[in-house]
Amino acid sequence: MKTIKCLLPILMFLPLLINAQTATAGDTDTDAKVVKMTGTDQMRFTVTNIEASPGQKIKVILTTVSDYPKIAMAHNFLLLKAKADATALANAAARASKNEYIPEDKKDQILACTGLAGDGETVEVTFTAPKTPGEYLYICSFPGHYAAGMKGTLTVTNDKNPPAKVVDSENPKGKSESTGLTQRTGIPFEIRQAEEDTHPLLGIMINLEQNMAVVQAGIWRGDFQIISEAANALVNHAKIPKREIEKIRTVLGEEGLKNFVAADKYWHSKAKELSQAADEEKMEPIVNLTAELIQRCASCHVKYRAPLRDSPKWLER
Numbered sequence: 674m675k676t677i678k679c680l681l682p683i684l685m686f687l688p689l690l691i692n693a694q695t696a697t698a699g700d701t702d703t704d705a706k707v708v709k710m711t712g713t714d715q716m717r718f719t720v721t722n723i724e725a726s727p728g729q730k731i732k733v734i735l736t737t738v739s740d741y742p743k744i745a746m747a748h749n750f751l752l753l754k755a756k757a758d759a760t761a762l763a764n765a766a767a768r769a770s771k772n773e774y775i776p777e778d779k780k781d782q783i784l785a786c787t788g789l790a791g792d793g794e795t796v797e798v799t800f801t802a803p804k805t806p807g808e809y810l811y812i813c814s815f816p817g818h819y820a821a822g823m824k825g826t827l828t829v830t831n832d833k834n835p836p837a838k839v840v841d842s843e844n845p846k847g848k849s850e851s852t853g854l855t856q857r858t859g860i861p862f863e864i865r866q867a868e869e870d871t872h873p874l875l876g877i878m879i880n881l882e883q884n885m886a887v888v889q890a891g892i893w894r895g896d897f898q899i900i901s902e903a904a905n906a907l908v909n910h911a912k913i914p915k916r917e918i919e920k921i922r923t924v925l926g927e928e929g930l931k932n933f934v935a936a937d938k939y940w941h942s943k944a945k946e947l948s949q950a951a952d953e954e955k956m957e958p959i960v961n962l963t964a965e966l967i968q969r970c971a972s973c974h975v976k977y978r979a980p981l982r983d984s985p986k987w988l989e990r
């Protein structure tokens with residue numbers, strides 16, 4: 674049986690090391706189509722479409738550019754089989770922190786993958802595109818990233834005109850200046866709302882985390898505009914999808930679900946109050962409400978996160 678190796682050593686920006694790597698690599702990569710991309714703090718690949726002919730050799734080189742430490746922001750590249758359930762895989766991956774977020778039990782759904790790259794690090798993988806024309810999803814399996822939209826498509830076609838040999842991406846920084854916060858402070862937070870539908874709880878949560886950070890940045894700067902925008906994003910966060918609610922019901926039971934929903938409701942009402950206080954530019958209630966929100970986030974986690982995560986039912990999709 675062939676096992677997939679994803680966790681190869683990370684290539685740093687050291688020419689010597691890179692040479693050593695290519696020299697010792699078993700197969701020749703020289704004829705491969707090279708695709709260079711960056712993983713960003715906005716949780717995006719800068720290349721979201723790769724074209725290939727059936728069986729074409731492809732080399733993906735992924736570099737992370739981030740203002741955060743690796744533990745908070747790192748990216749990898751996982752190319753999935755056509756029939757893979759990406760959401761289930763991403764959720765299983767979130768629990769595989771000890772294996773760089775590559776879920777052992779779902780490896781049969783992965784065609785190719787890299788290890789994790791933190792800021793300034795580069796990882797790569799060479800693989801042959803599937804023989805069957807079609808679209809193959811690739812994702813980042815760092816917790817929350819796929820849910821937040823970190824994905825792309827490998828399109829395999831019989832097209833006789835193969836696309837250009839090298840795909841490179843434009844500078845990933847300089848985007849997401851919507852609030853001006855990044856510009857003025859150098860803090861790379863943005864006010865982000867989860868997109869609807871496709872997003873499981875984890876994706877919503879990662880958004881809450883970001884928006885709460887923006888609220889606090891606004892407090893430190895006495896910038897009510899920022900607080901107001903971020904509070905609104907909190908209030909309008911994506912709905913928890915129905916199937917996720919159903920799963921919470923199976924794991925926590927009817928009573929547990931009721932309490933969970935009540936916790937969420939209460940949390941919501943406080944977020945609304947925060948939004949109002951921000952519009953009224955009243956700092957003291959803003960600070961008090963923010964503290965209460967943080968406390969509510971944490972207490973919901975203490976009560977419900979572990980029971981959900983530890984349940985095998987939660988892992989099923």
Ligand code: HEC
Nearest residue numbers: 874875878879881882885933936937940969970973977978
């Ligand atoms: C109603 C309960 C509830 C509330 C309120 C809640 N969370 Fe969560 N949160 C969860 C659950 C459950 C998970 C685990 C989801 C999973 O594993 O799929 C989670 C996971 C997370 C994660 C993922 C981190 C990790 O690896 O576990 C972050 C970040 C997060 N929450 C942030 C927040 C923030 C910030 C708030 C408040 C603004 C908040 N949450 C409010 C229930 C809640």
Ligand SMILES: [Cu+2]
Nearest residue numbers: 748813815818
């Ligand atoms: Cu990522």
